[in-house]
Amino acid sequence: MKEVPLSTCERTSLVSSIHAGLRYDHRKFMEVRDITLNFGKDFGSCSATLGETRVLAQVTCEVVEPRPSRPNEGKLSIAVHLSPMAAPHLEPGRTNDIVDELQQILDRNIKESRCLDLESLCIQAEESVWQLRLDVTVLNHAGNLGDACNLASVAALRHFHRPDVTVEADGRVTVHTLEERQPIPTFMRKVPVCLTYAFFMEGEHCITVMDPTEQEERVMCGRLVVGLNPHGEITSLLFPGRMMMEKETLLSCIRKAFTKAKSVAETVQQAVEDDLTQRKTVSVKPRGYEVKNLRSDTDYNRWLIDQRVDKRKLMIEENVMPMEEEMQDPFEANVQQPEDSEDSDVNPPATSSKTPLGPSSHKKKKKESVMANGSEEEGDEEEEEVKSKLTAEDLL
Amino acid sequence: MDVISPEGLRQDGRTPTCLRDISCRLGLYDRPNGSAYIEIGNTKVLAAVYGPREVRSLSKQNLDECVIQCEMSRIAACQGERVRRPRDQRTRALSLQIAGVFHAAIRKTKYPGSQIDIYVQVLQADGGVTSACINASALALIHAGVELMDYVVSCTASINKTTPILDVTQQESVTGCEVTVSMLPNKGSVVSLDCAHTLHLDQLDEVVDLAMEGCQQIYKVMSQEVETYLQDKNAVMSHQ
Amino acid sequence: MAQHACDLTFLSRSDGSALYSIGLTAALASVNGPGDVKVSNRLYNRSHVEVCYSPSTGHPMIRERALESIIMRTVEKAILVHLHPRTAINISIQEMQSDGLALSVSVNAACLALLDAGIQMKTTFAAITCCITPFGTILIDPTEAEIQESVAEATFVFDGSGEAKVLTALQDGHLSYEDFKRCLQQCQEASKDVFAFYRGTIEKKYQNEIES
Numbered sequence: 001m002k003e004v005p006l007s008t009c010e011r012t013s014l015v016s017s018i019h020a021g022l023r024y025d026h027r028k029f030m031e032v033r034d035i036t037l038n039f040g041k042d043f044g045s046c047s048a049t050l051g052e053t054r055v056l057a058q059v060t061c062e063v064v065e066p067r068p069s070r071p072n073e074g075k076l077s078i079a080v081h082l083s084p085m086a087a088p089h090l091e092p093g094r095t096n097d098i099v100d101e102l103q104q105i106l107d108r109n110i111k112e113s114r115c116l117d118l119e120s121l122c123i124q125a126e127e128s129v130w131q132l133r134l135d136v137t138v139l140n141h142a143g144n145l146g147d148a149c150n151l152a153s154v155a156a157l158r159h160f161h162r163p164d165v166t167v168e169a170d171g172r173v174t175v176h177t178l179e180e181r182q183p184i185p186t187f188m189r190k191v192p193v194c195l196t197y198a199f200f201m202e203g204e205h206c207i208t209v210m211d212p213t214e215q216e217e218r219v220m221c222g223r224l225v226v227g228l229n230p231h232g233e234i235t236s237l238l239f240p241g242r243m244m245m246e247k248e249t250l251l252s253c254i255r256k257a258f259t260k261a262k263s264v265a266e267t268v269q270q271a272v273e274d275d276l277t278q279r280k281t282v283s284v285k286p287r288g289y290e291v292k293n294l295r296s297d298t299d300y301n302r303w304l305i306d307q308r309v310d311k312r313k314l315m316i317e318e319n320v321m322p323m324e325e326e327m328q329d330p331f332e333a334n335v336q337q338p339e340d341s342e343d344s345d346v347n348p349p350a351t352s353s354k355t356p357l358g359p360s361s362h363k364k365k366k367k368e369s370v371m372a373n374g375s376e377e378e379g380d381e382e383e384e385e386v387k388s389k390l391t392a393e394d395l396l
Numbered sequence: 397m398d399v400i401s402p403e404g405l406r407q408d409g410r411t412p413t414c415l416r417d418i419s420c421r422l423g424l425y426d427r428p429n430g431s432a433y434i435e436i437g438n439t440k441v442l443a444a445v446y447g448p449r450e451v452r453s454l455s456k457q458n459l460d461e462c463v464i465q466c467e468m469s470r471i472a473a474c475q476g477e478r479v480r481r482p483r484d485q486r487t488r489a490l491s492l493q494i495a496g497v498f499h500a501a502i503r504k505t506k507y508p509g510s511q512i513d514i515y516v517q518v519l520q521a522d523g524g525v526t527s528a529c530i531n532a533s534a535l536a537l538i539h540a541g542v543e544l545m546d547y548v549v550s551c552t553a554s555i556n557k558t559t560p561i562l563d564v565t566q567q568e569s570v571t572g573c574e575v576t577v578s579m580l581p582n583k584g585s586v587v588s589l590d591c592a593h594t595l596h597l598d599q600l601d602e603v604v605d606l607a608m609e610g611c612q613q614i615y616k617v618m619s620q621e622v623e624t625y626l627q628d629k630n631a632v633m634s635h636q
Numbered sequence: 637m638a639q640h641a642c643d644l645t646f647l648s649r650s651d652g653s654a655l656y657s658i659g660l661t662a663a664l665a666s667v668n669g670p671g672d673v674k675v676s677n678r679l680y681n682r683s684h685v686e687v688c689y690s691p692s693t694g695h696p697m698i699r700e701r702a703l704e705s706i707i708m709r710t711v712e713k714a715i716l717v718h719l720h721p722r723t724a725i726n727i728s729i730q731e732m733q734s735d736g737l738a739l740s741v742s743v744n745a746a747c748l749a750l751l752d753a754g755i756q757m758k759t760t761f762a763a764i765t766c767c768i769t770p771f772g773t774i775l776i777d778p779t780e781a782e783i784q785e786s787v788a789e790a791t792f793v794f795d796g797s798g799e800a801k802v803l804t805a806l807q808d809g810h811l812s813y814e815d816f817k818r819c820l821q822q823c824q825e826a827s828k829d830v831f832a833f834y835r836g837t838i839e840k841k842y843q844n845e846i847e848s
Contacts, residue, residue: 137692224589
């Protein structure tokens with residue numbers, strides 16, 4: 001099916017709200033969406049969600065001959081699959097730009113960074129080694145697939161246990177089933193984490209946003225994918241162009257990513273350990289992907305709305321309204337901007353005409369914020385600010 | 397085998413901050429609108445540009461600006477081991493990157509509704525393949541007369557223990573990382589940044605700076621070649 | 637019979653989706669459509685139904701293609717395809733976890749995903765798998781271990797009308813005619829529970845909407 005085109009008024013509305021300091025899902029610019037990790041009943045199966053983006057990773061193993069250039073190392077192969085389930089416009093099996101990029105990111109972050117200890121996968125040097133096969137399937141594409149795939153892959157690899165093997169004196173190799181002997185875990189020295197930044201240009205000024213959603217990805221000007229591990233090493237960098245950037249902006253983004261990476265790596269490690277300890281202690285076999293363990297997107301959205309409503313209730317009770325202050329700061333910073341940039345081309349590179357669409361885009365924004373928030377006040381403030389910005393440009 | 401010998405020289409006798417020999421030529425073929433060939437040490441790359449021309453599939457047409465597509469392929473004998481398929485997942489990923497670089501550099505709004513195709517072929521690969529591809533494509537675009545914001549120059553750099561090294565060969569990049577930086581030399585802005593293999597965060601700064609210096613050196617060579625070509629064709633204005 | 641569980645509207649980007657699990661086997665089905673279709677697949681009088689089954693490991697091979705064709709033939713009989721000419725309906729099924737019941741879980745997930753998407757159907761459909769042990773006992777919704785021990789395995793897909801007519805029947809192994817009839821009867825009985833479960837799930841979905 002064809003991709004649903006993004007209308008000019010949606011595009012304008014998204015870009016101008018980013019310029020005004022707001023994101024459609026009310027996150028801060030540097031805030032990453034919620035991460036949840038679920039594990040299947042078998043070792044090495046993990047489903048990761050990053051907000052609404054959902055990815056499934058599965059690790060399996062088999063005994064093969066090693067590569068002649070590396071006779072005492074195991075092998076790791078990564079395959080990424082994208083089906084029409086992820087987004088209606090994707091066709092099954094056909095090579096896709098998105099798949100190529102995801103494959104490159106995963107290969108670099110996991111395979112080439114040598115984070116997984118492959119020498120422990122050797123059974124007999126030059127004769128037999130374990131080959132781990134990692135299959136990553138994207139279940140729902142709601143933006144930022146690189147991060148989500150990386151999360152799921154790393155968690156699945158850490159969760160995976162391979163069967164125990166004994167090598168007899170005469171060279172025969174016996175592979176024990178999981179019931180006979182305890183399976184052996186893989187050893188991952190450093191946990192690679194992937195973080196994506198999206199860039200929006202406002203004249204000469206560049207706005208950086210972390211963890212873009214699918215709509216933000218469609219209107220963004222450029223993107224930076226950083227793969228790093230908490231030890232301070234950069235495993236991969238991908239800035240595929242599409243816009244010019246100052247070197248300093250790029251380097252500062254990469255530096256800031258480091259603190260975020262630590263917390264994400266900890267989350268992954270914690271989730272894997274929790275699941276593994278649960279398996280050891282509970283005598284019943286693990287249930288894995290069950291309906292009550294996995295959270296659907298509708299439930300996730302409802303939970304987000306409930307959270308925001310609770311937060312507002314709490315603030316109203318305390319008679320403090322930090323929400324207004326919070327929102328005023330980015331607005332103050334940006335209210336000066338319309339005056340400066342009136343002469344220059346404020347329009348984002350993709351659109352050509354904005355003025356006749358002003359009122360309809362701000363109405364849509366109001367409707368969105370009312371539906372998402374359940375409270376009118378915040379909507380009015382946004383509406384005011386957006387209106388003021390649009391009228392300044394209407395004068396152009 | 398050390399990458400840098402105790403005397404401070406590399407395997408091929410260069411100092412750590414020295415570029416390999418570069419030679420390039422514009423206008424090899426008649427049929428493509430633009431073509432160029434570049435040799436950076438042992439890495440040899442050929443690029444051809446067709447365009448701006450009509451878009452082949454109307455679904456991809458963009459009426460505000462032009463569509464840029466790139467296809468990169470390697471010949472079977474380009475590396476030590478025979479390459480099984482000229483176009484595989486790796487070359488597709490690199491093609492996307494090259495196309496991305498030129499999205500930033502070409503003045504796309506000048507050619508609305510058209511398509512510019514860049515075809516790159518790697519004849520010999522010895523480190524710095526991506527940057528050679530980008531340099532060759534930039535020269536081919538200049539030869540084709542496509543409007544660019546600025547030259548696009550690309551260079552690789554790496555780090556060996558604590559010494560940053562410029563323009564790494566295949567052997568040198570196996571042990572360390574390979575950072576490829578593409579920039580617009582007159583504007584000083586970066587259009588592409590790519591890092592393969594692990595690199596420490598603290599070392600990133602000096603490696604990127606070194607790569608950008610290397611880019612400026614390559615820019616001198618490339619612009620010299622373009623001027624010589626234009627003079628040969630008597631295309632230079634008399635006031636100069 | 638093992639525990640059936642289902643979660644509707646699981647994915648945000650699909651028109652309809654369902655996560656269905658029977659015991660430890662789980663599958664995720666997503667439906668997109670009716671939507672536009674390639675010229676080569678366009679049919680003048682009906683909709684083009686496509687099923688895509690992805691295994692949890694590896695690329696789709698012959699086994700997956702076989703499952704896709706079985707599911708497509710079942711689904712085509714149930715959907716009112718003549719209501720949407722020159723369109724396509726895409727059903728994608730992802731195997732999340734397998735404990736022997738891959739086909740029946742996928743078929744049931746597809747049915748609920750179609751209901752979630754609101755695609756008009758003549759009838760709902762439900763799949764039941766059963767196996768016969770060497771002692772002659774019939775087990776409904778067996779686990780992988782039980783299937784390995786069994787003599788024969790059969791899967792039936794019934795339609796949602798009162799008489800539970802058979803839409804699709806698959807059988808693997810040695811089965812005498814008497815045993816086959818017994819299996820069919822037992823599965824027909826079990827299918828009533830499954831249809832009741834479907835009704836409960838859909839009622840739950842719309843109950844929430846009425847309340848809010």
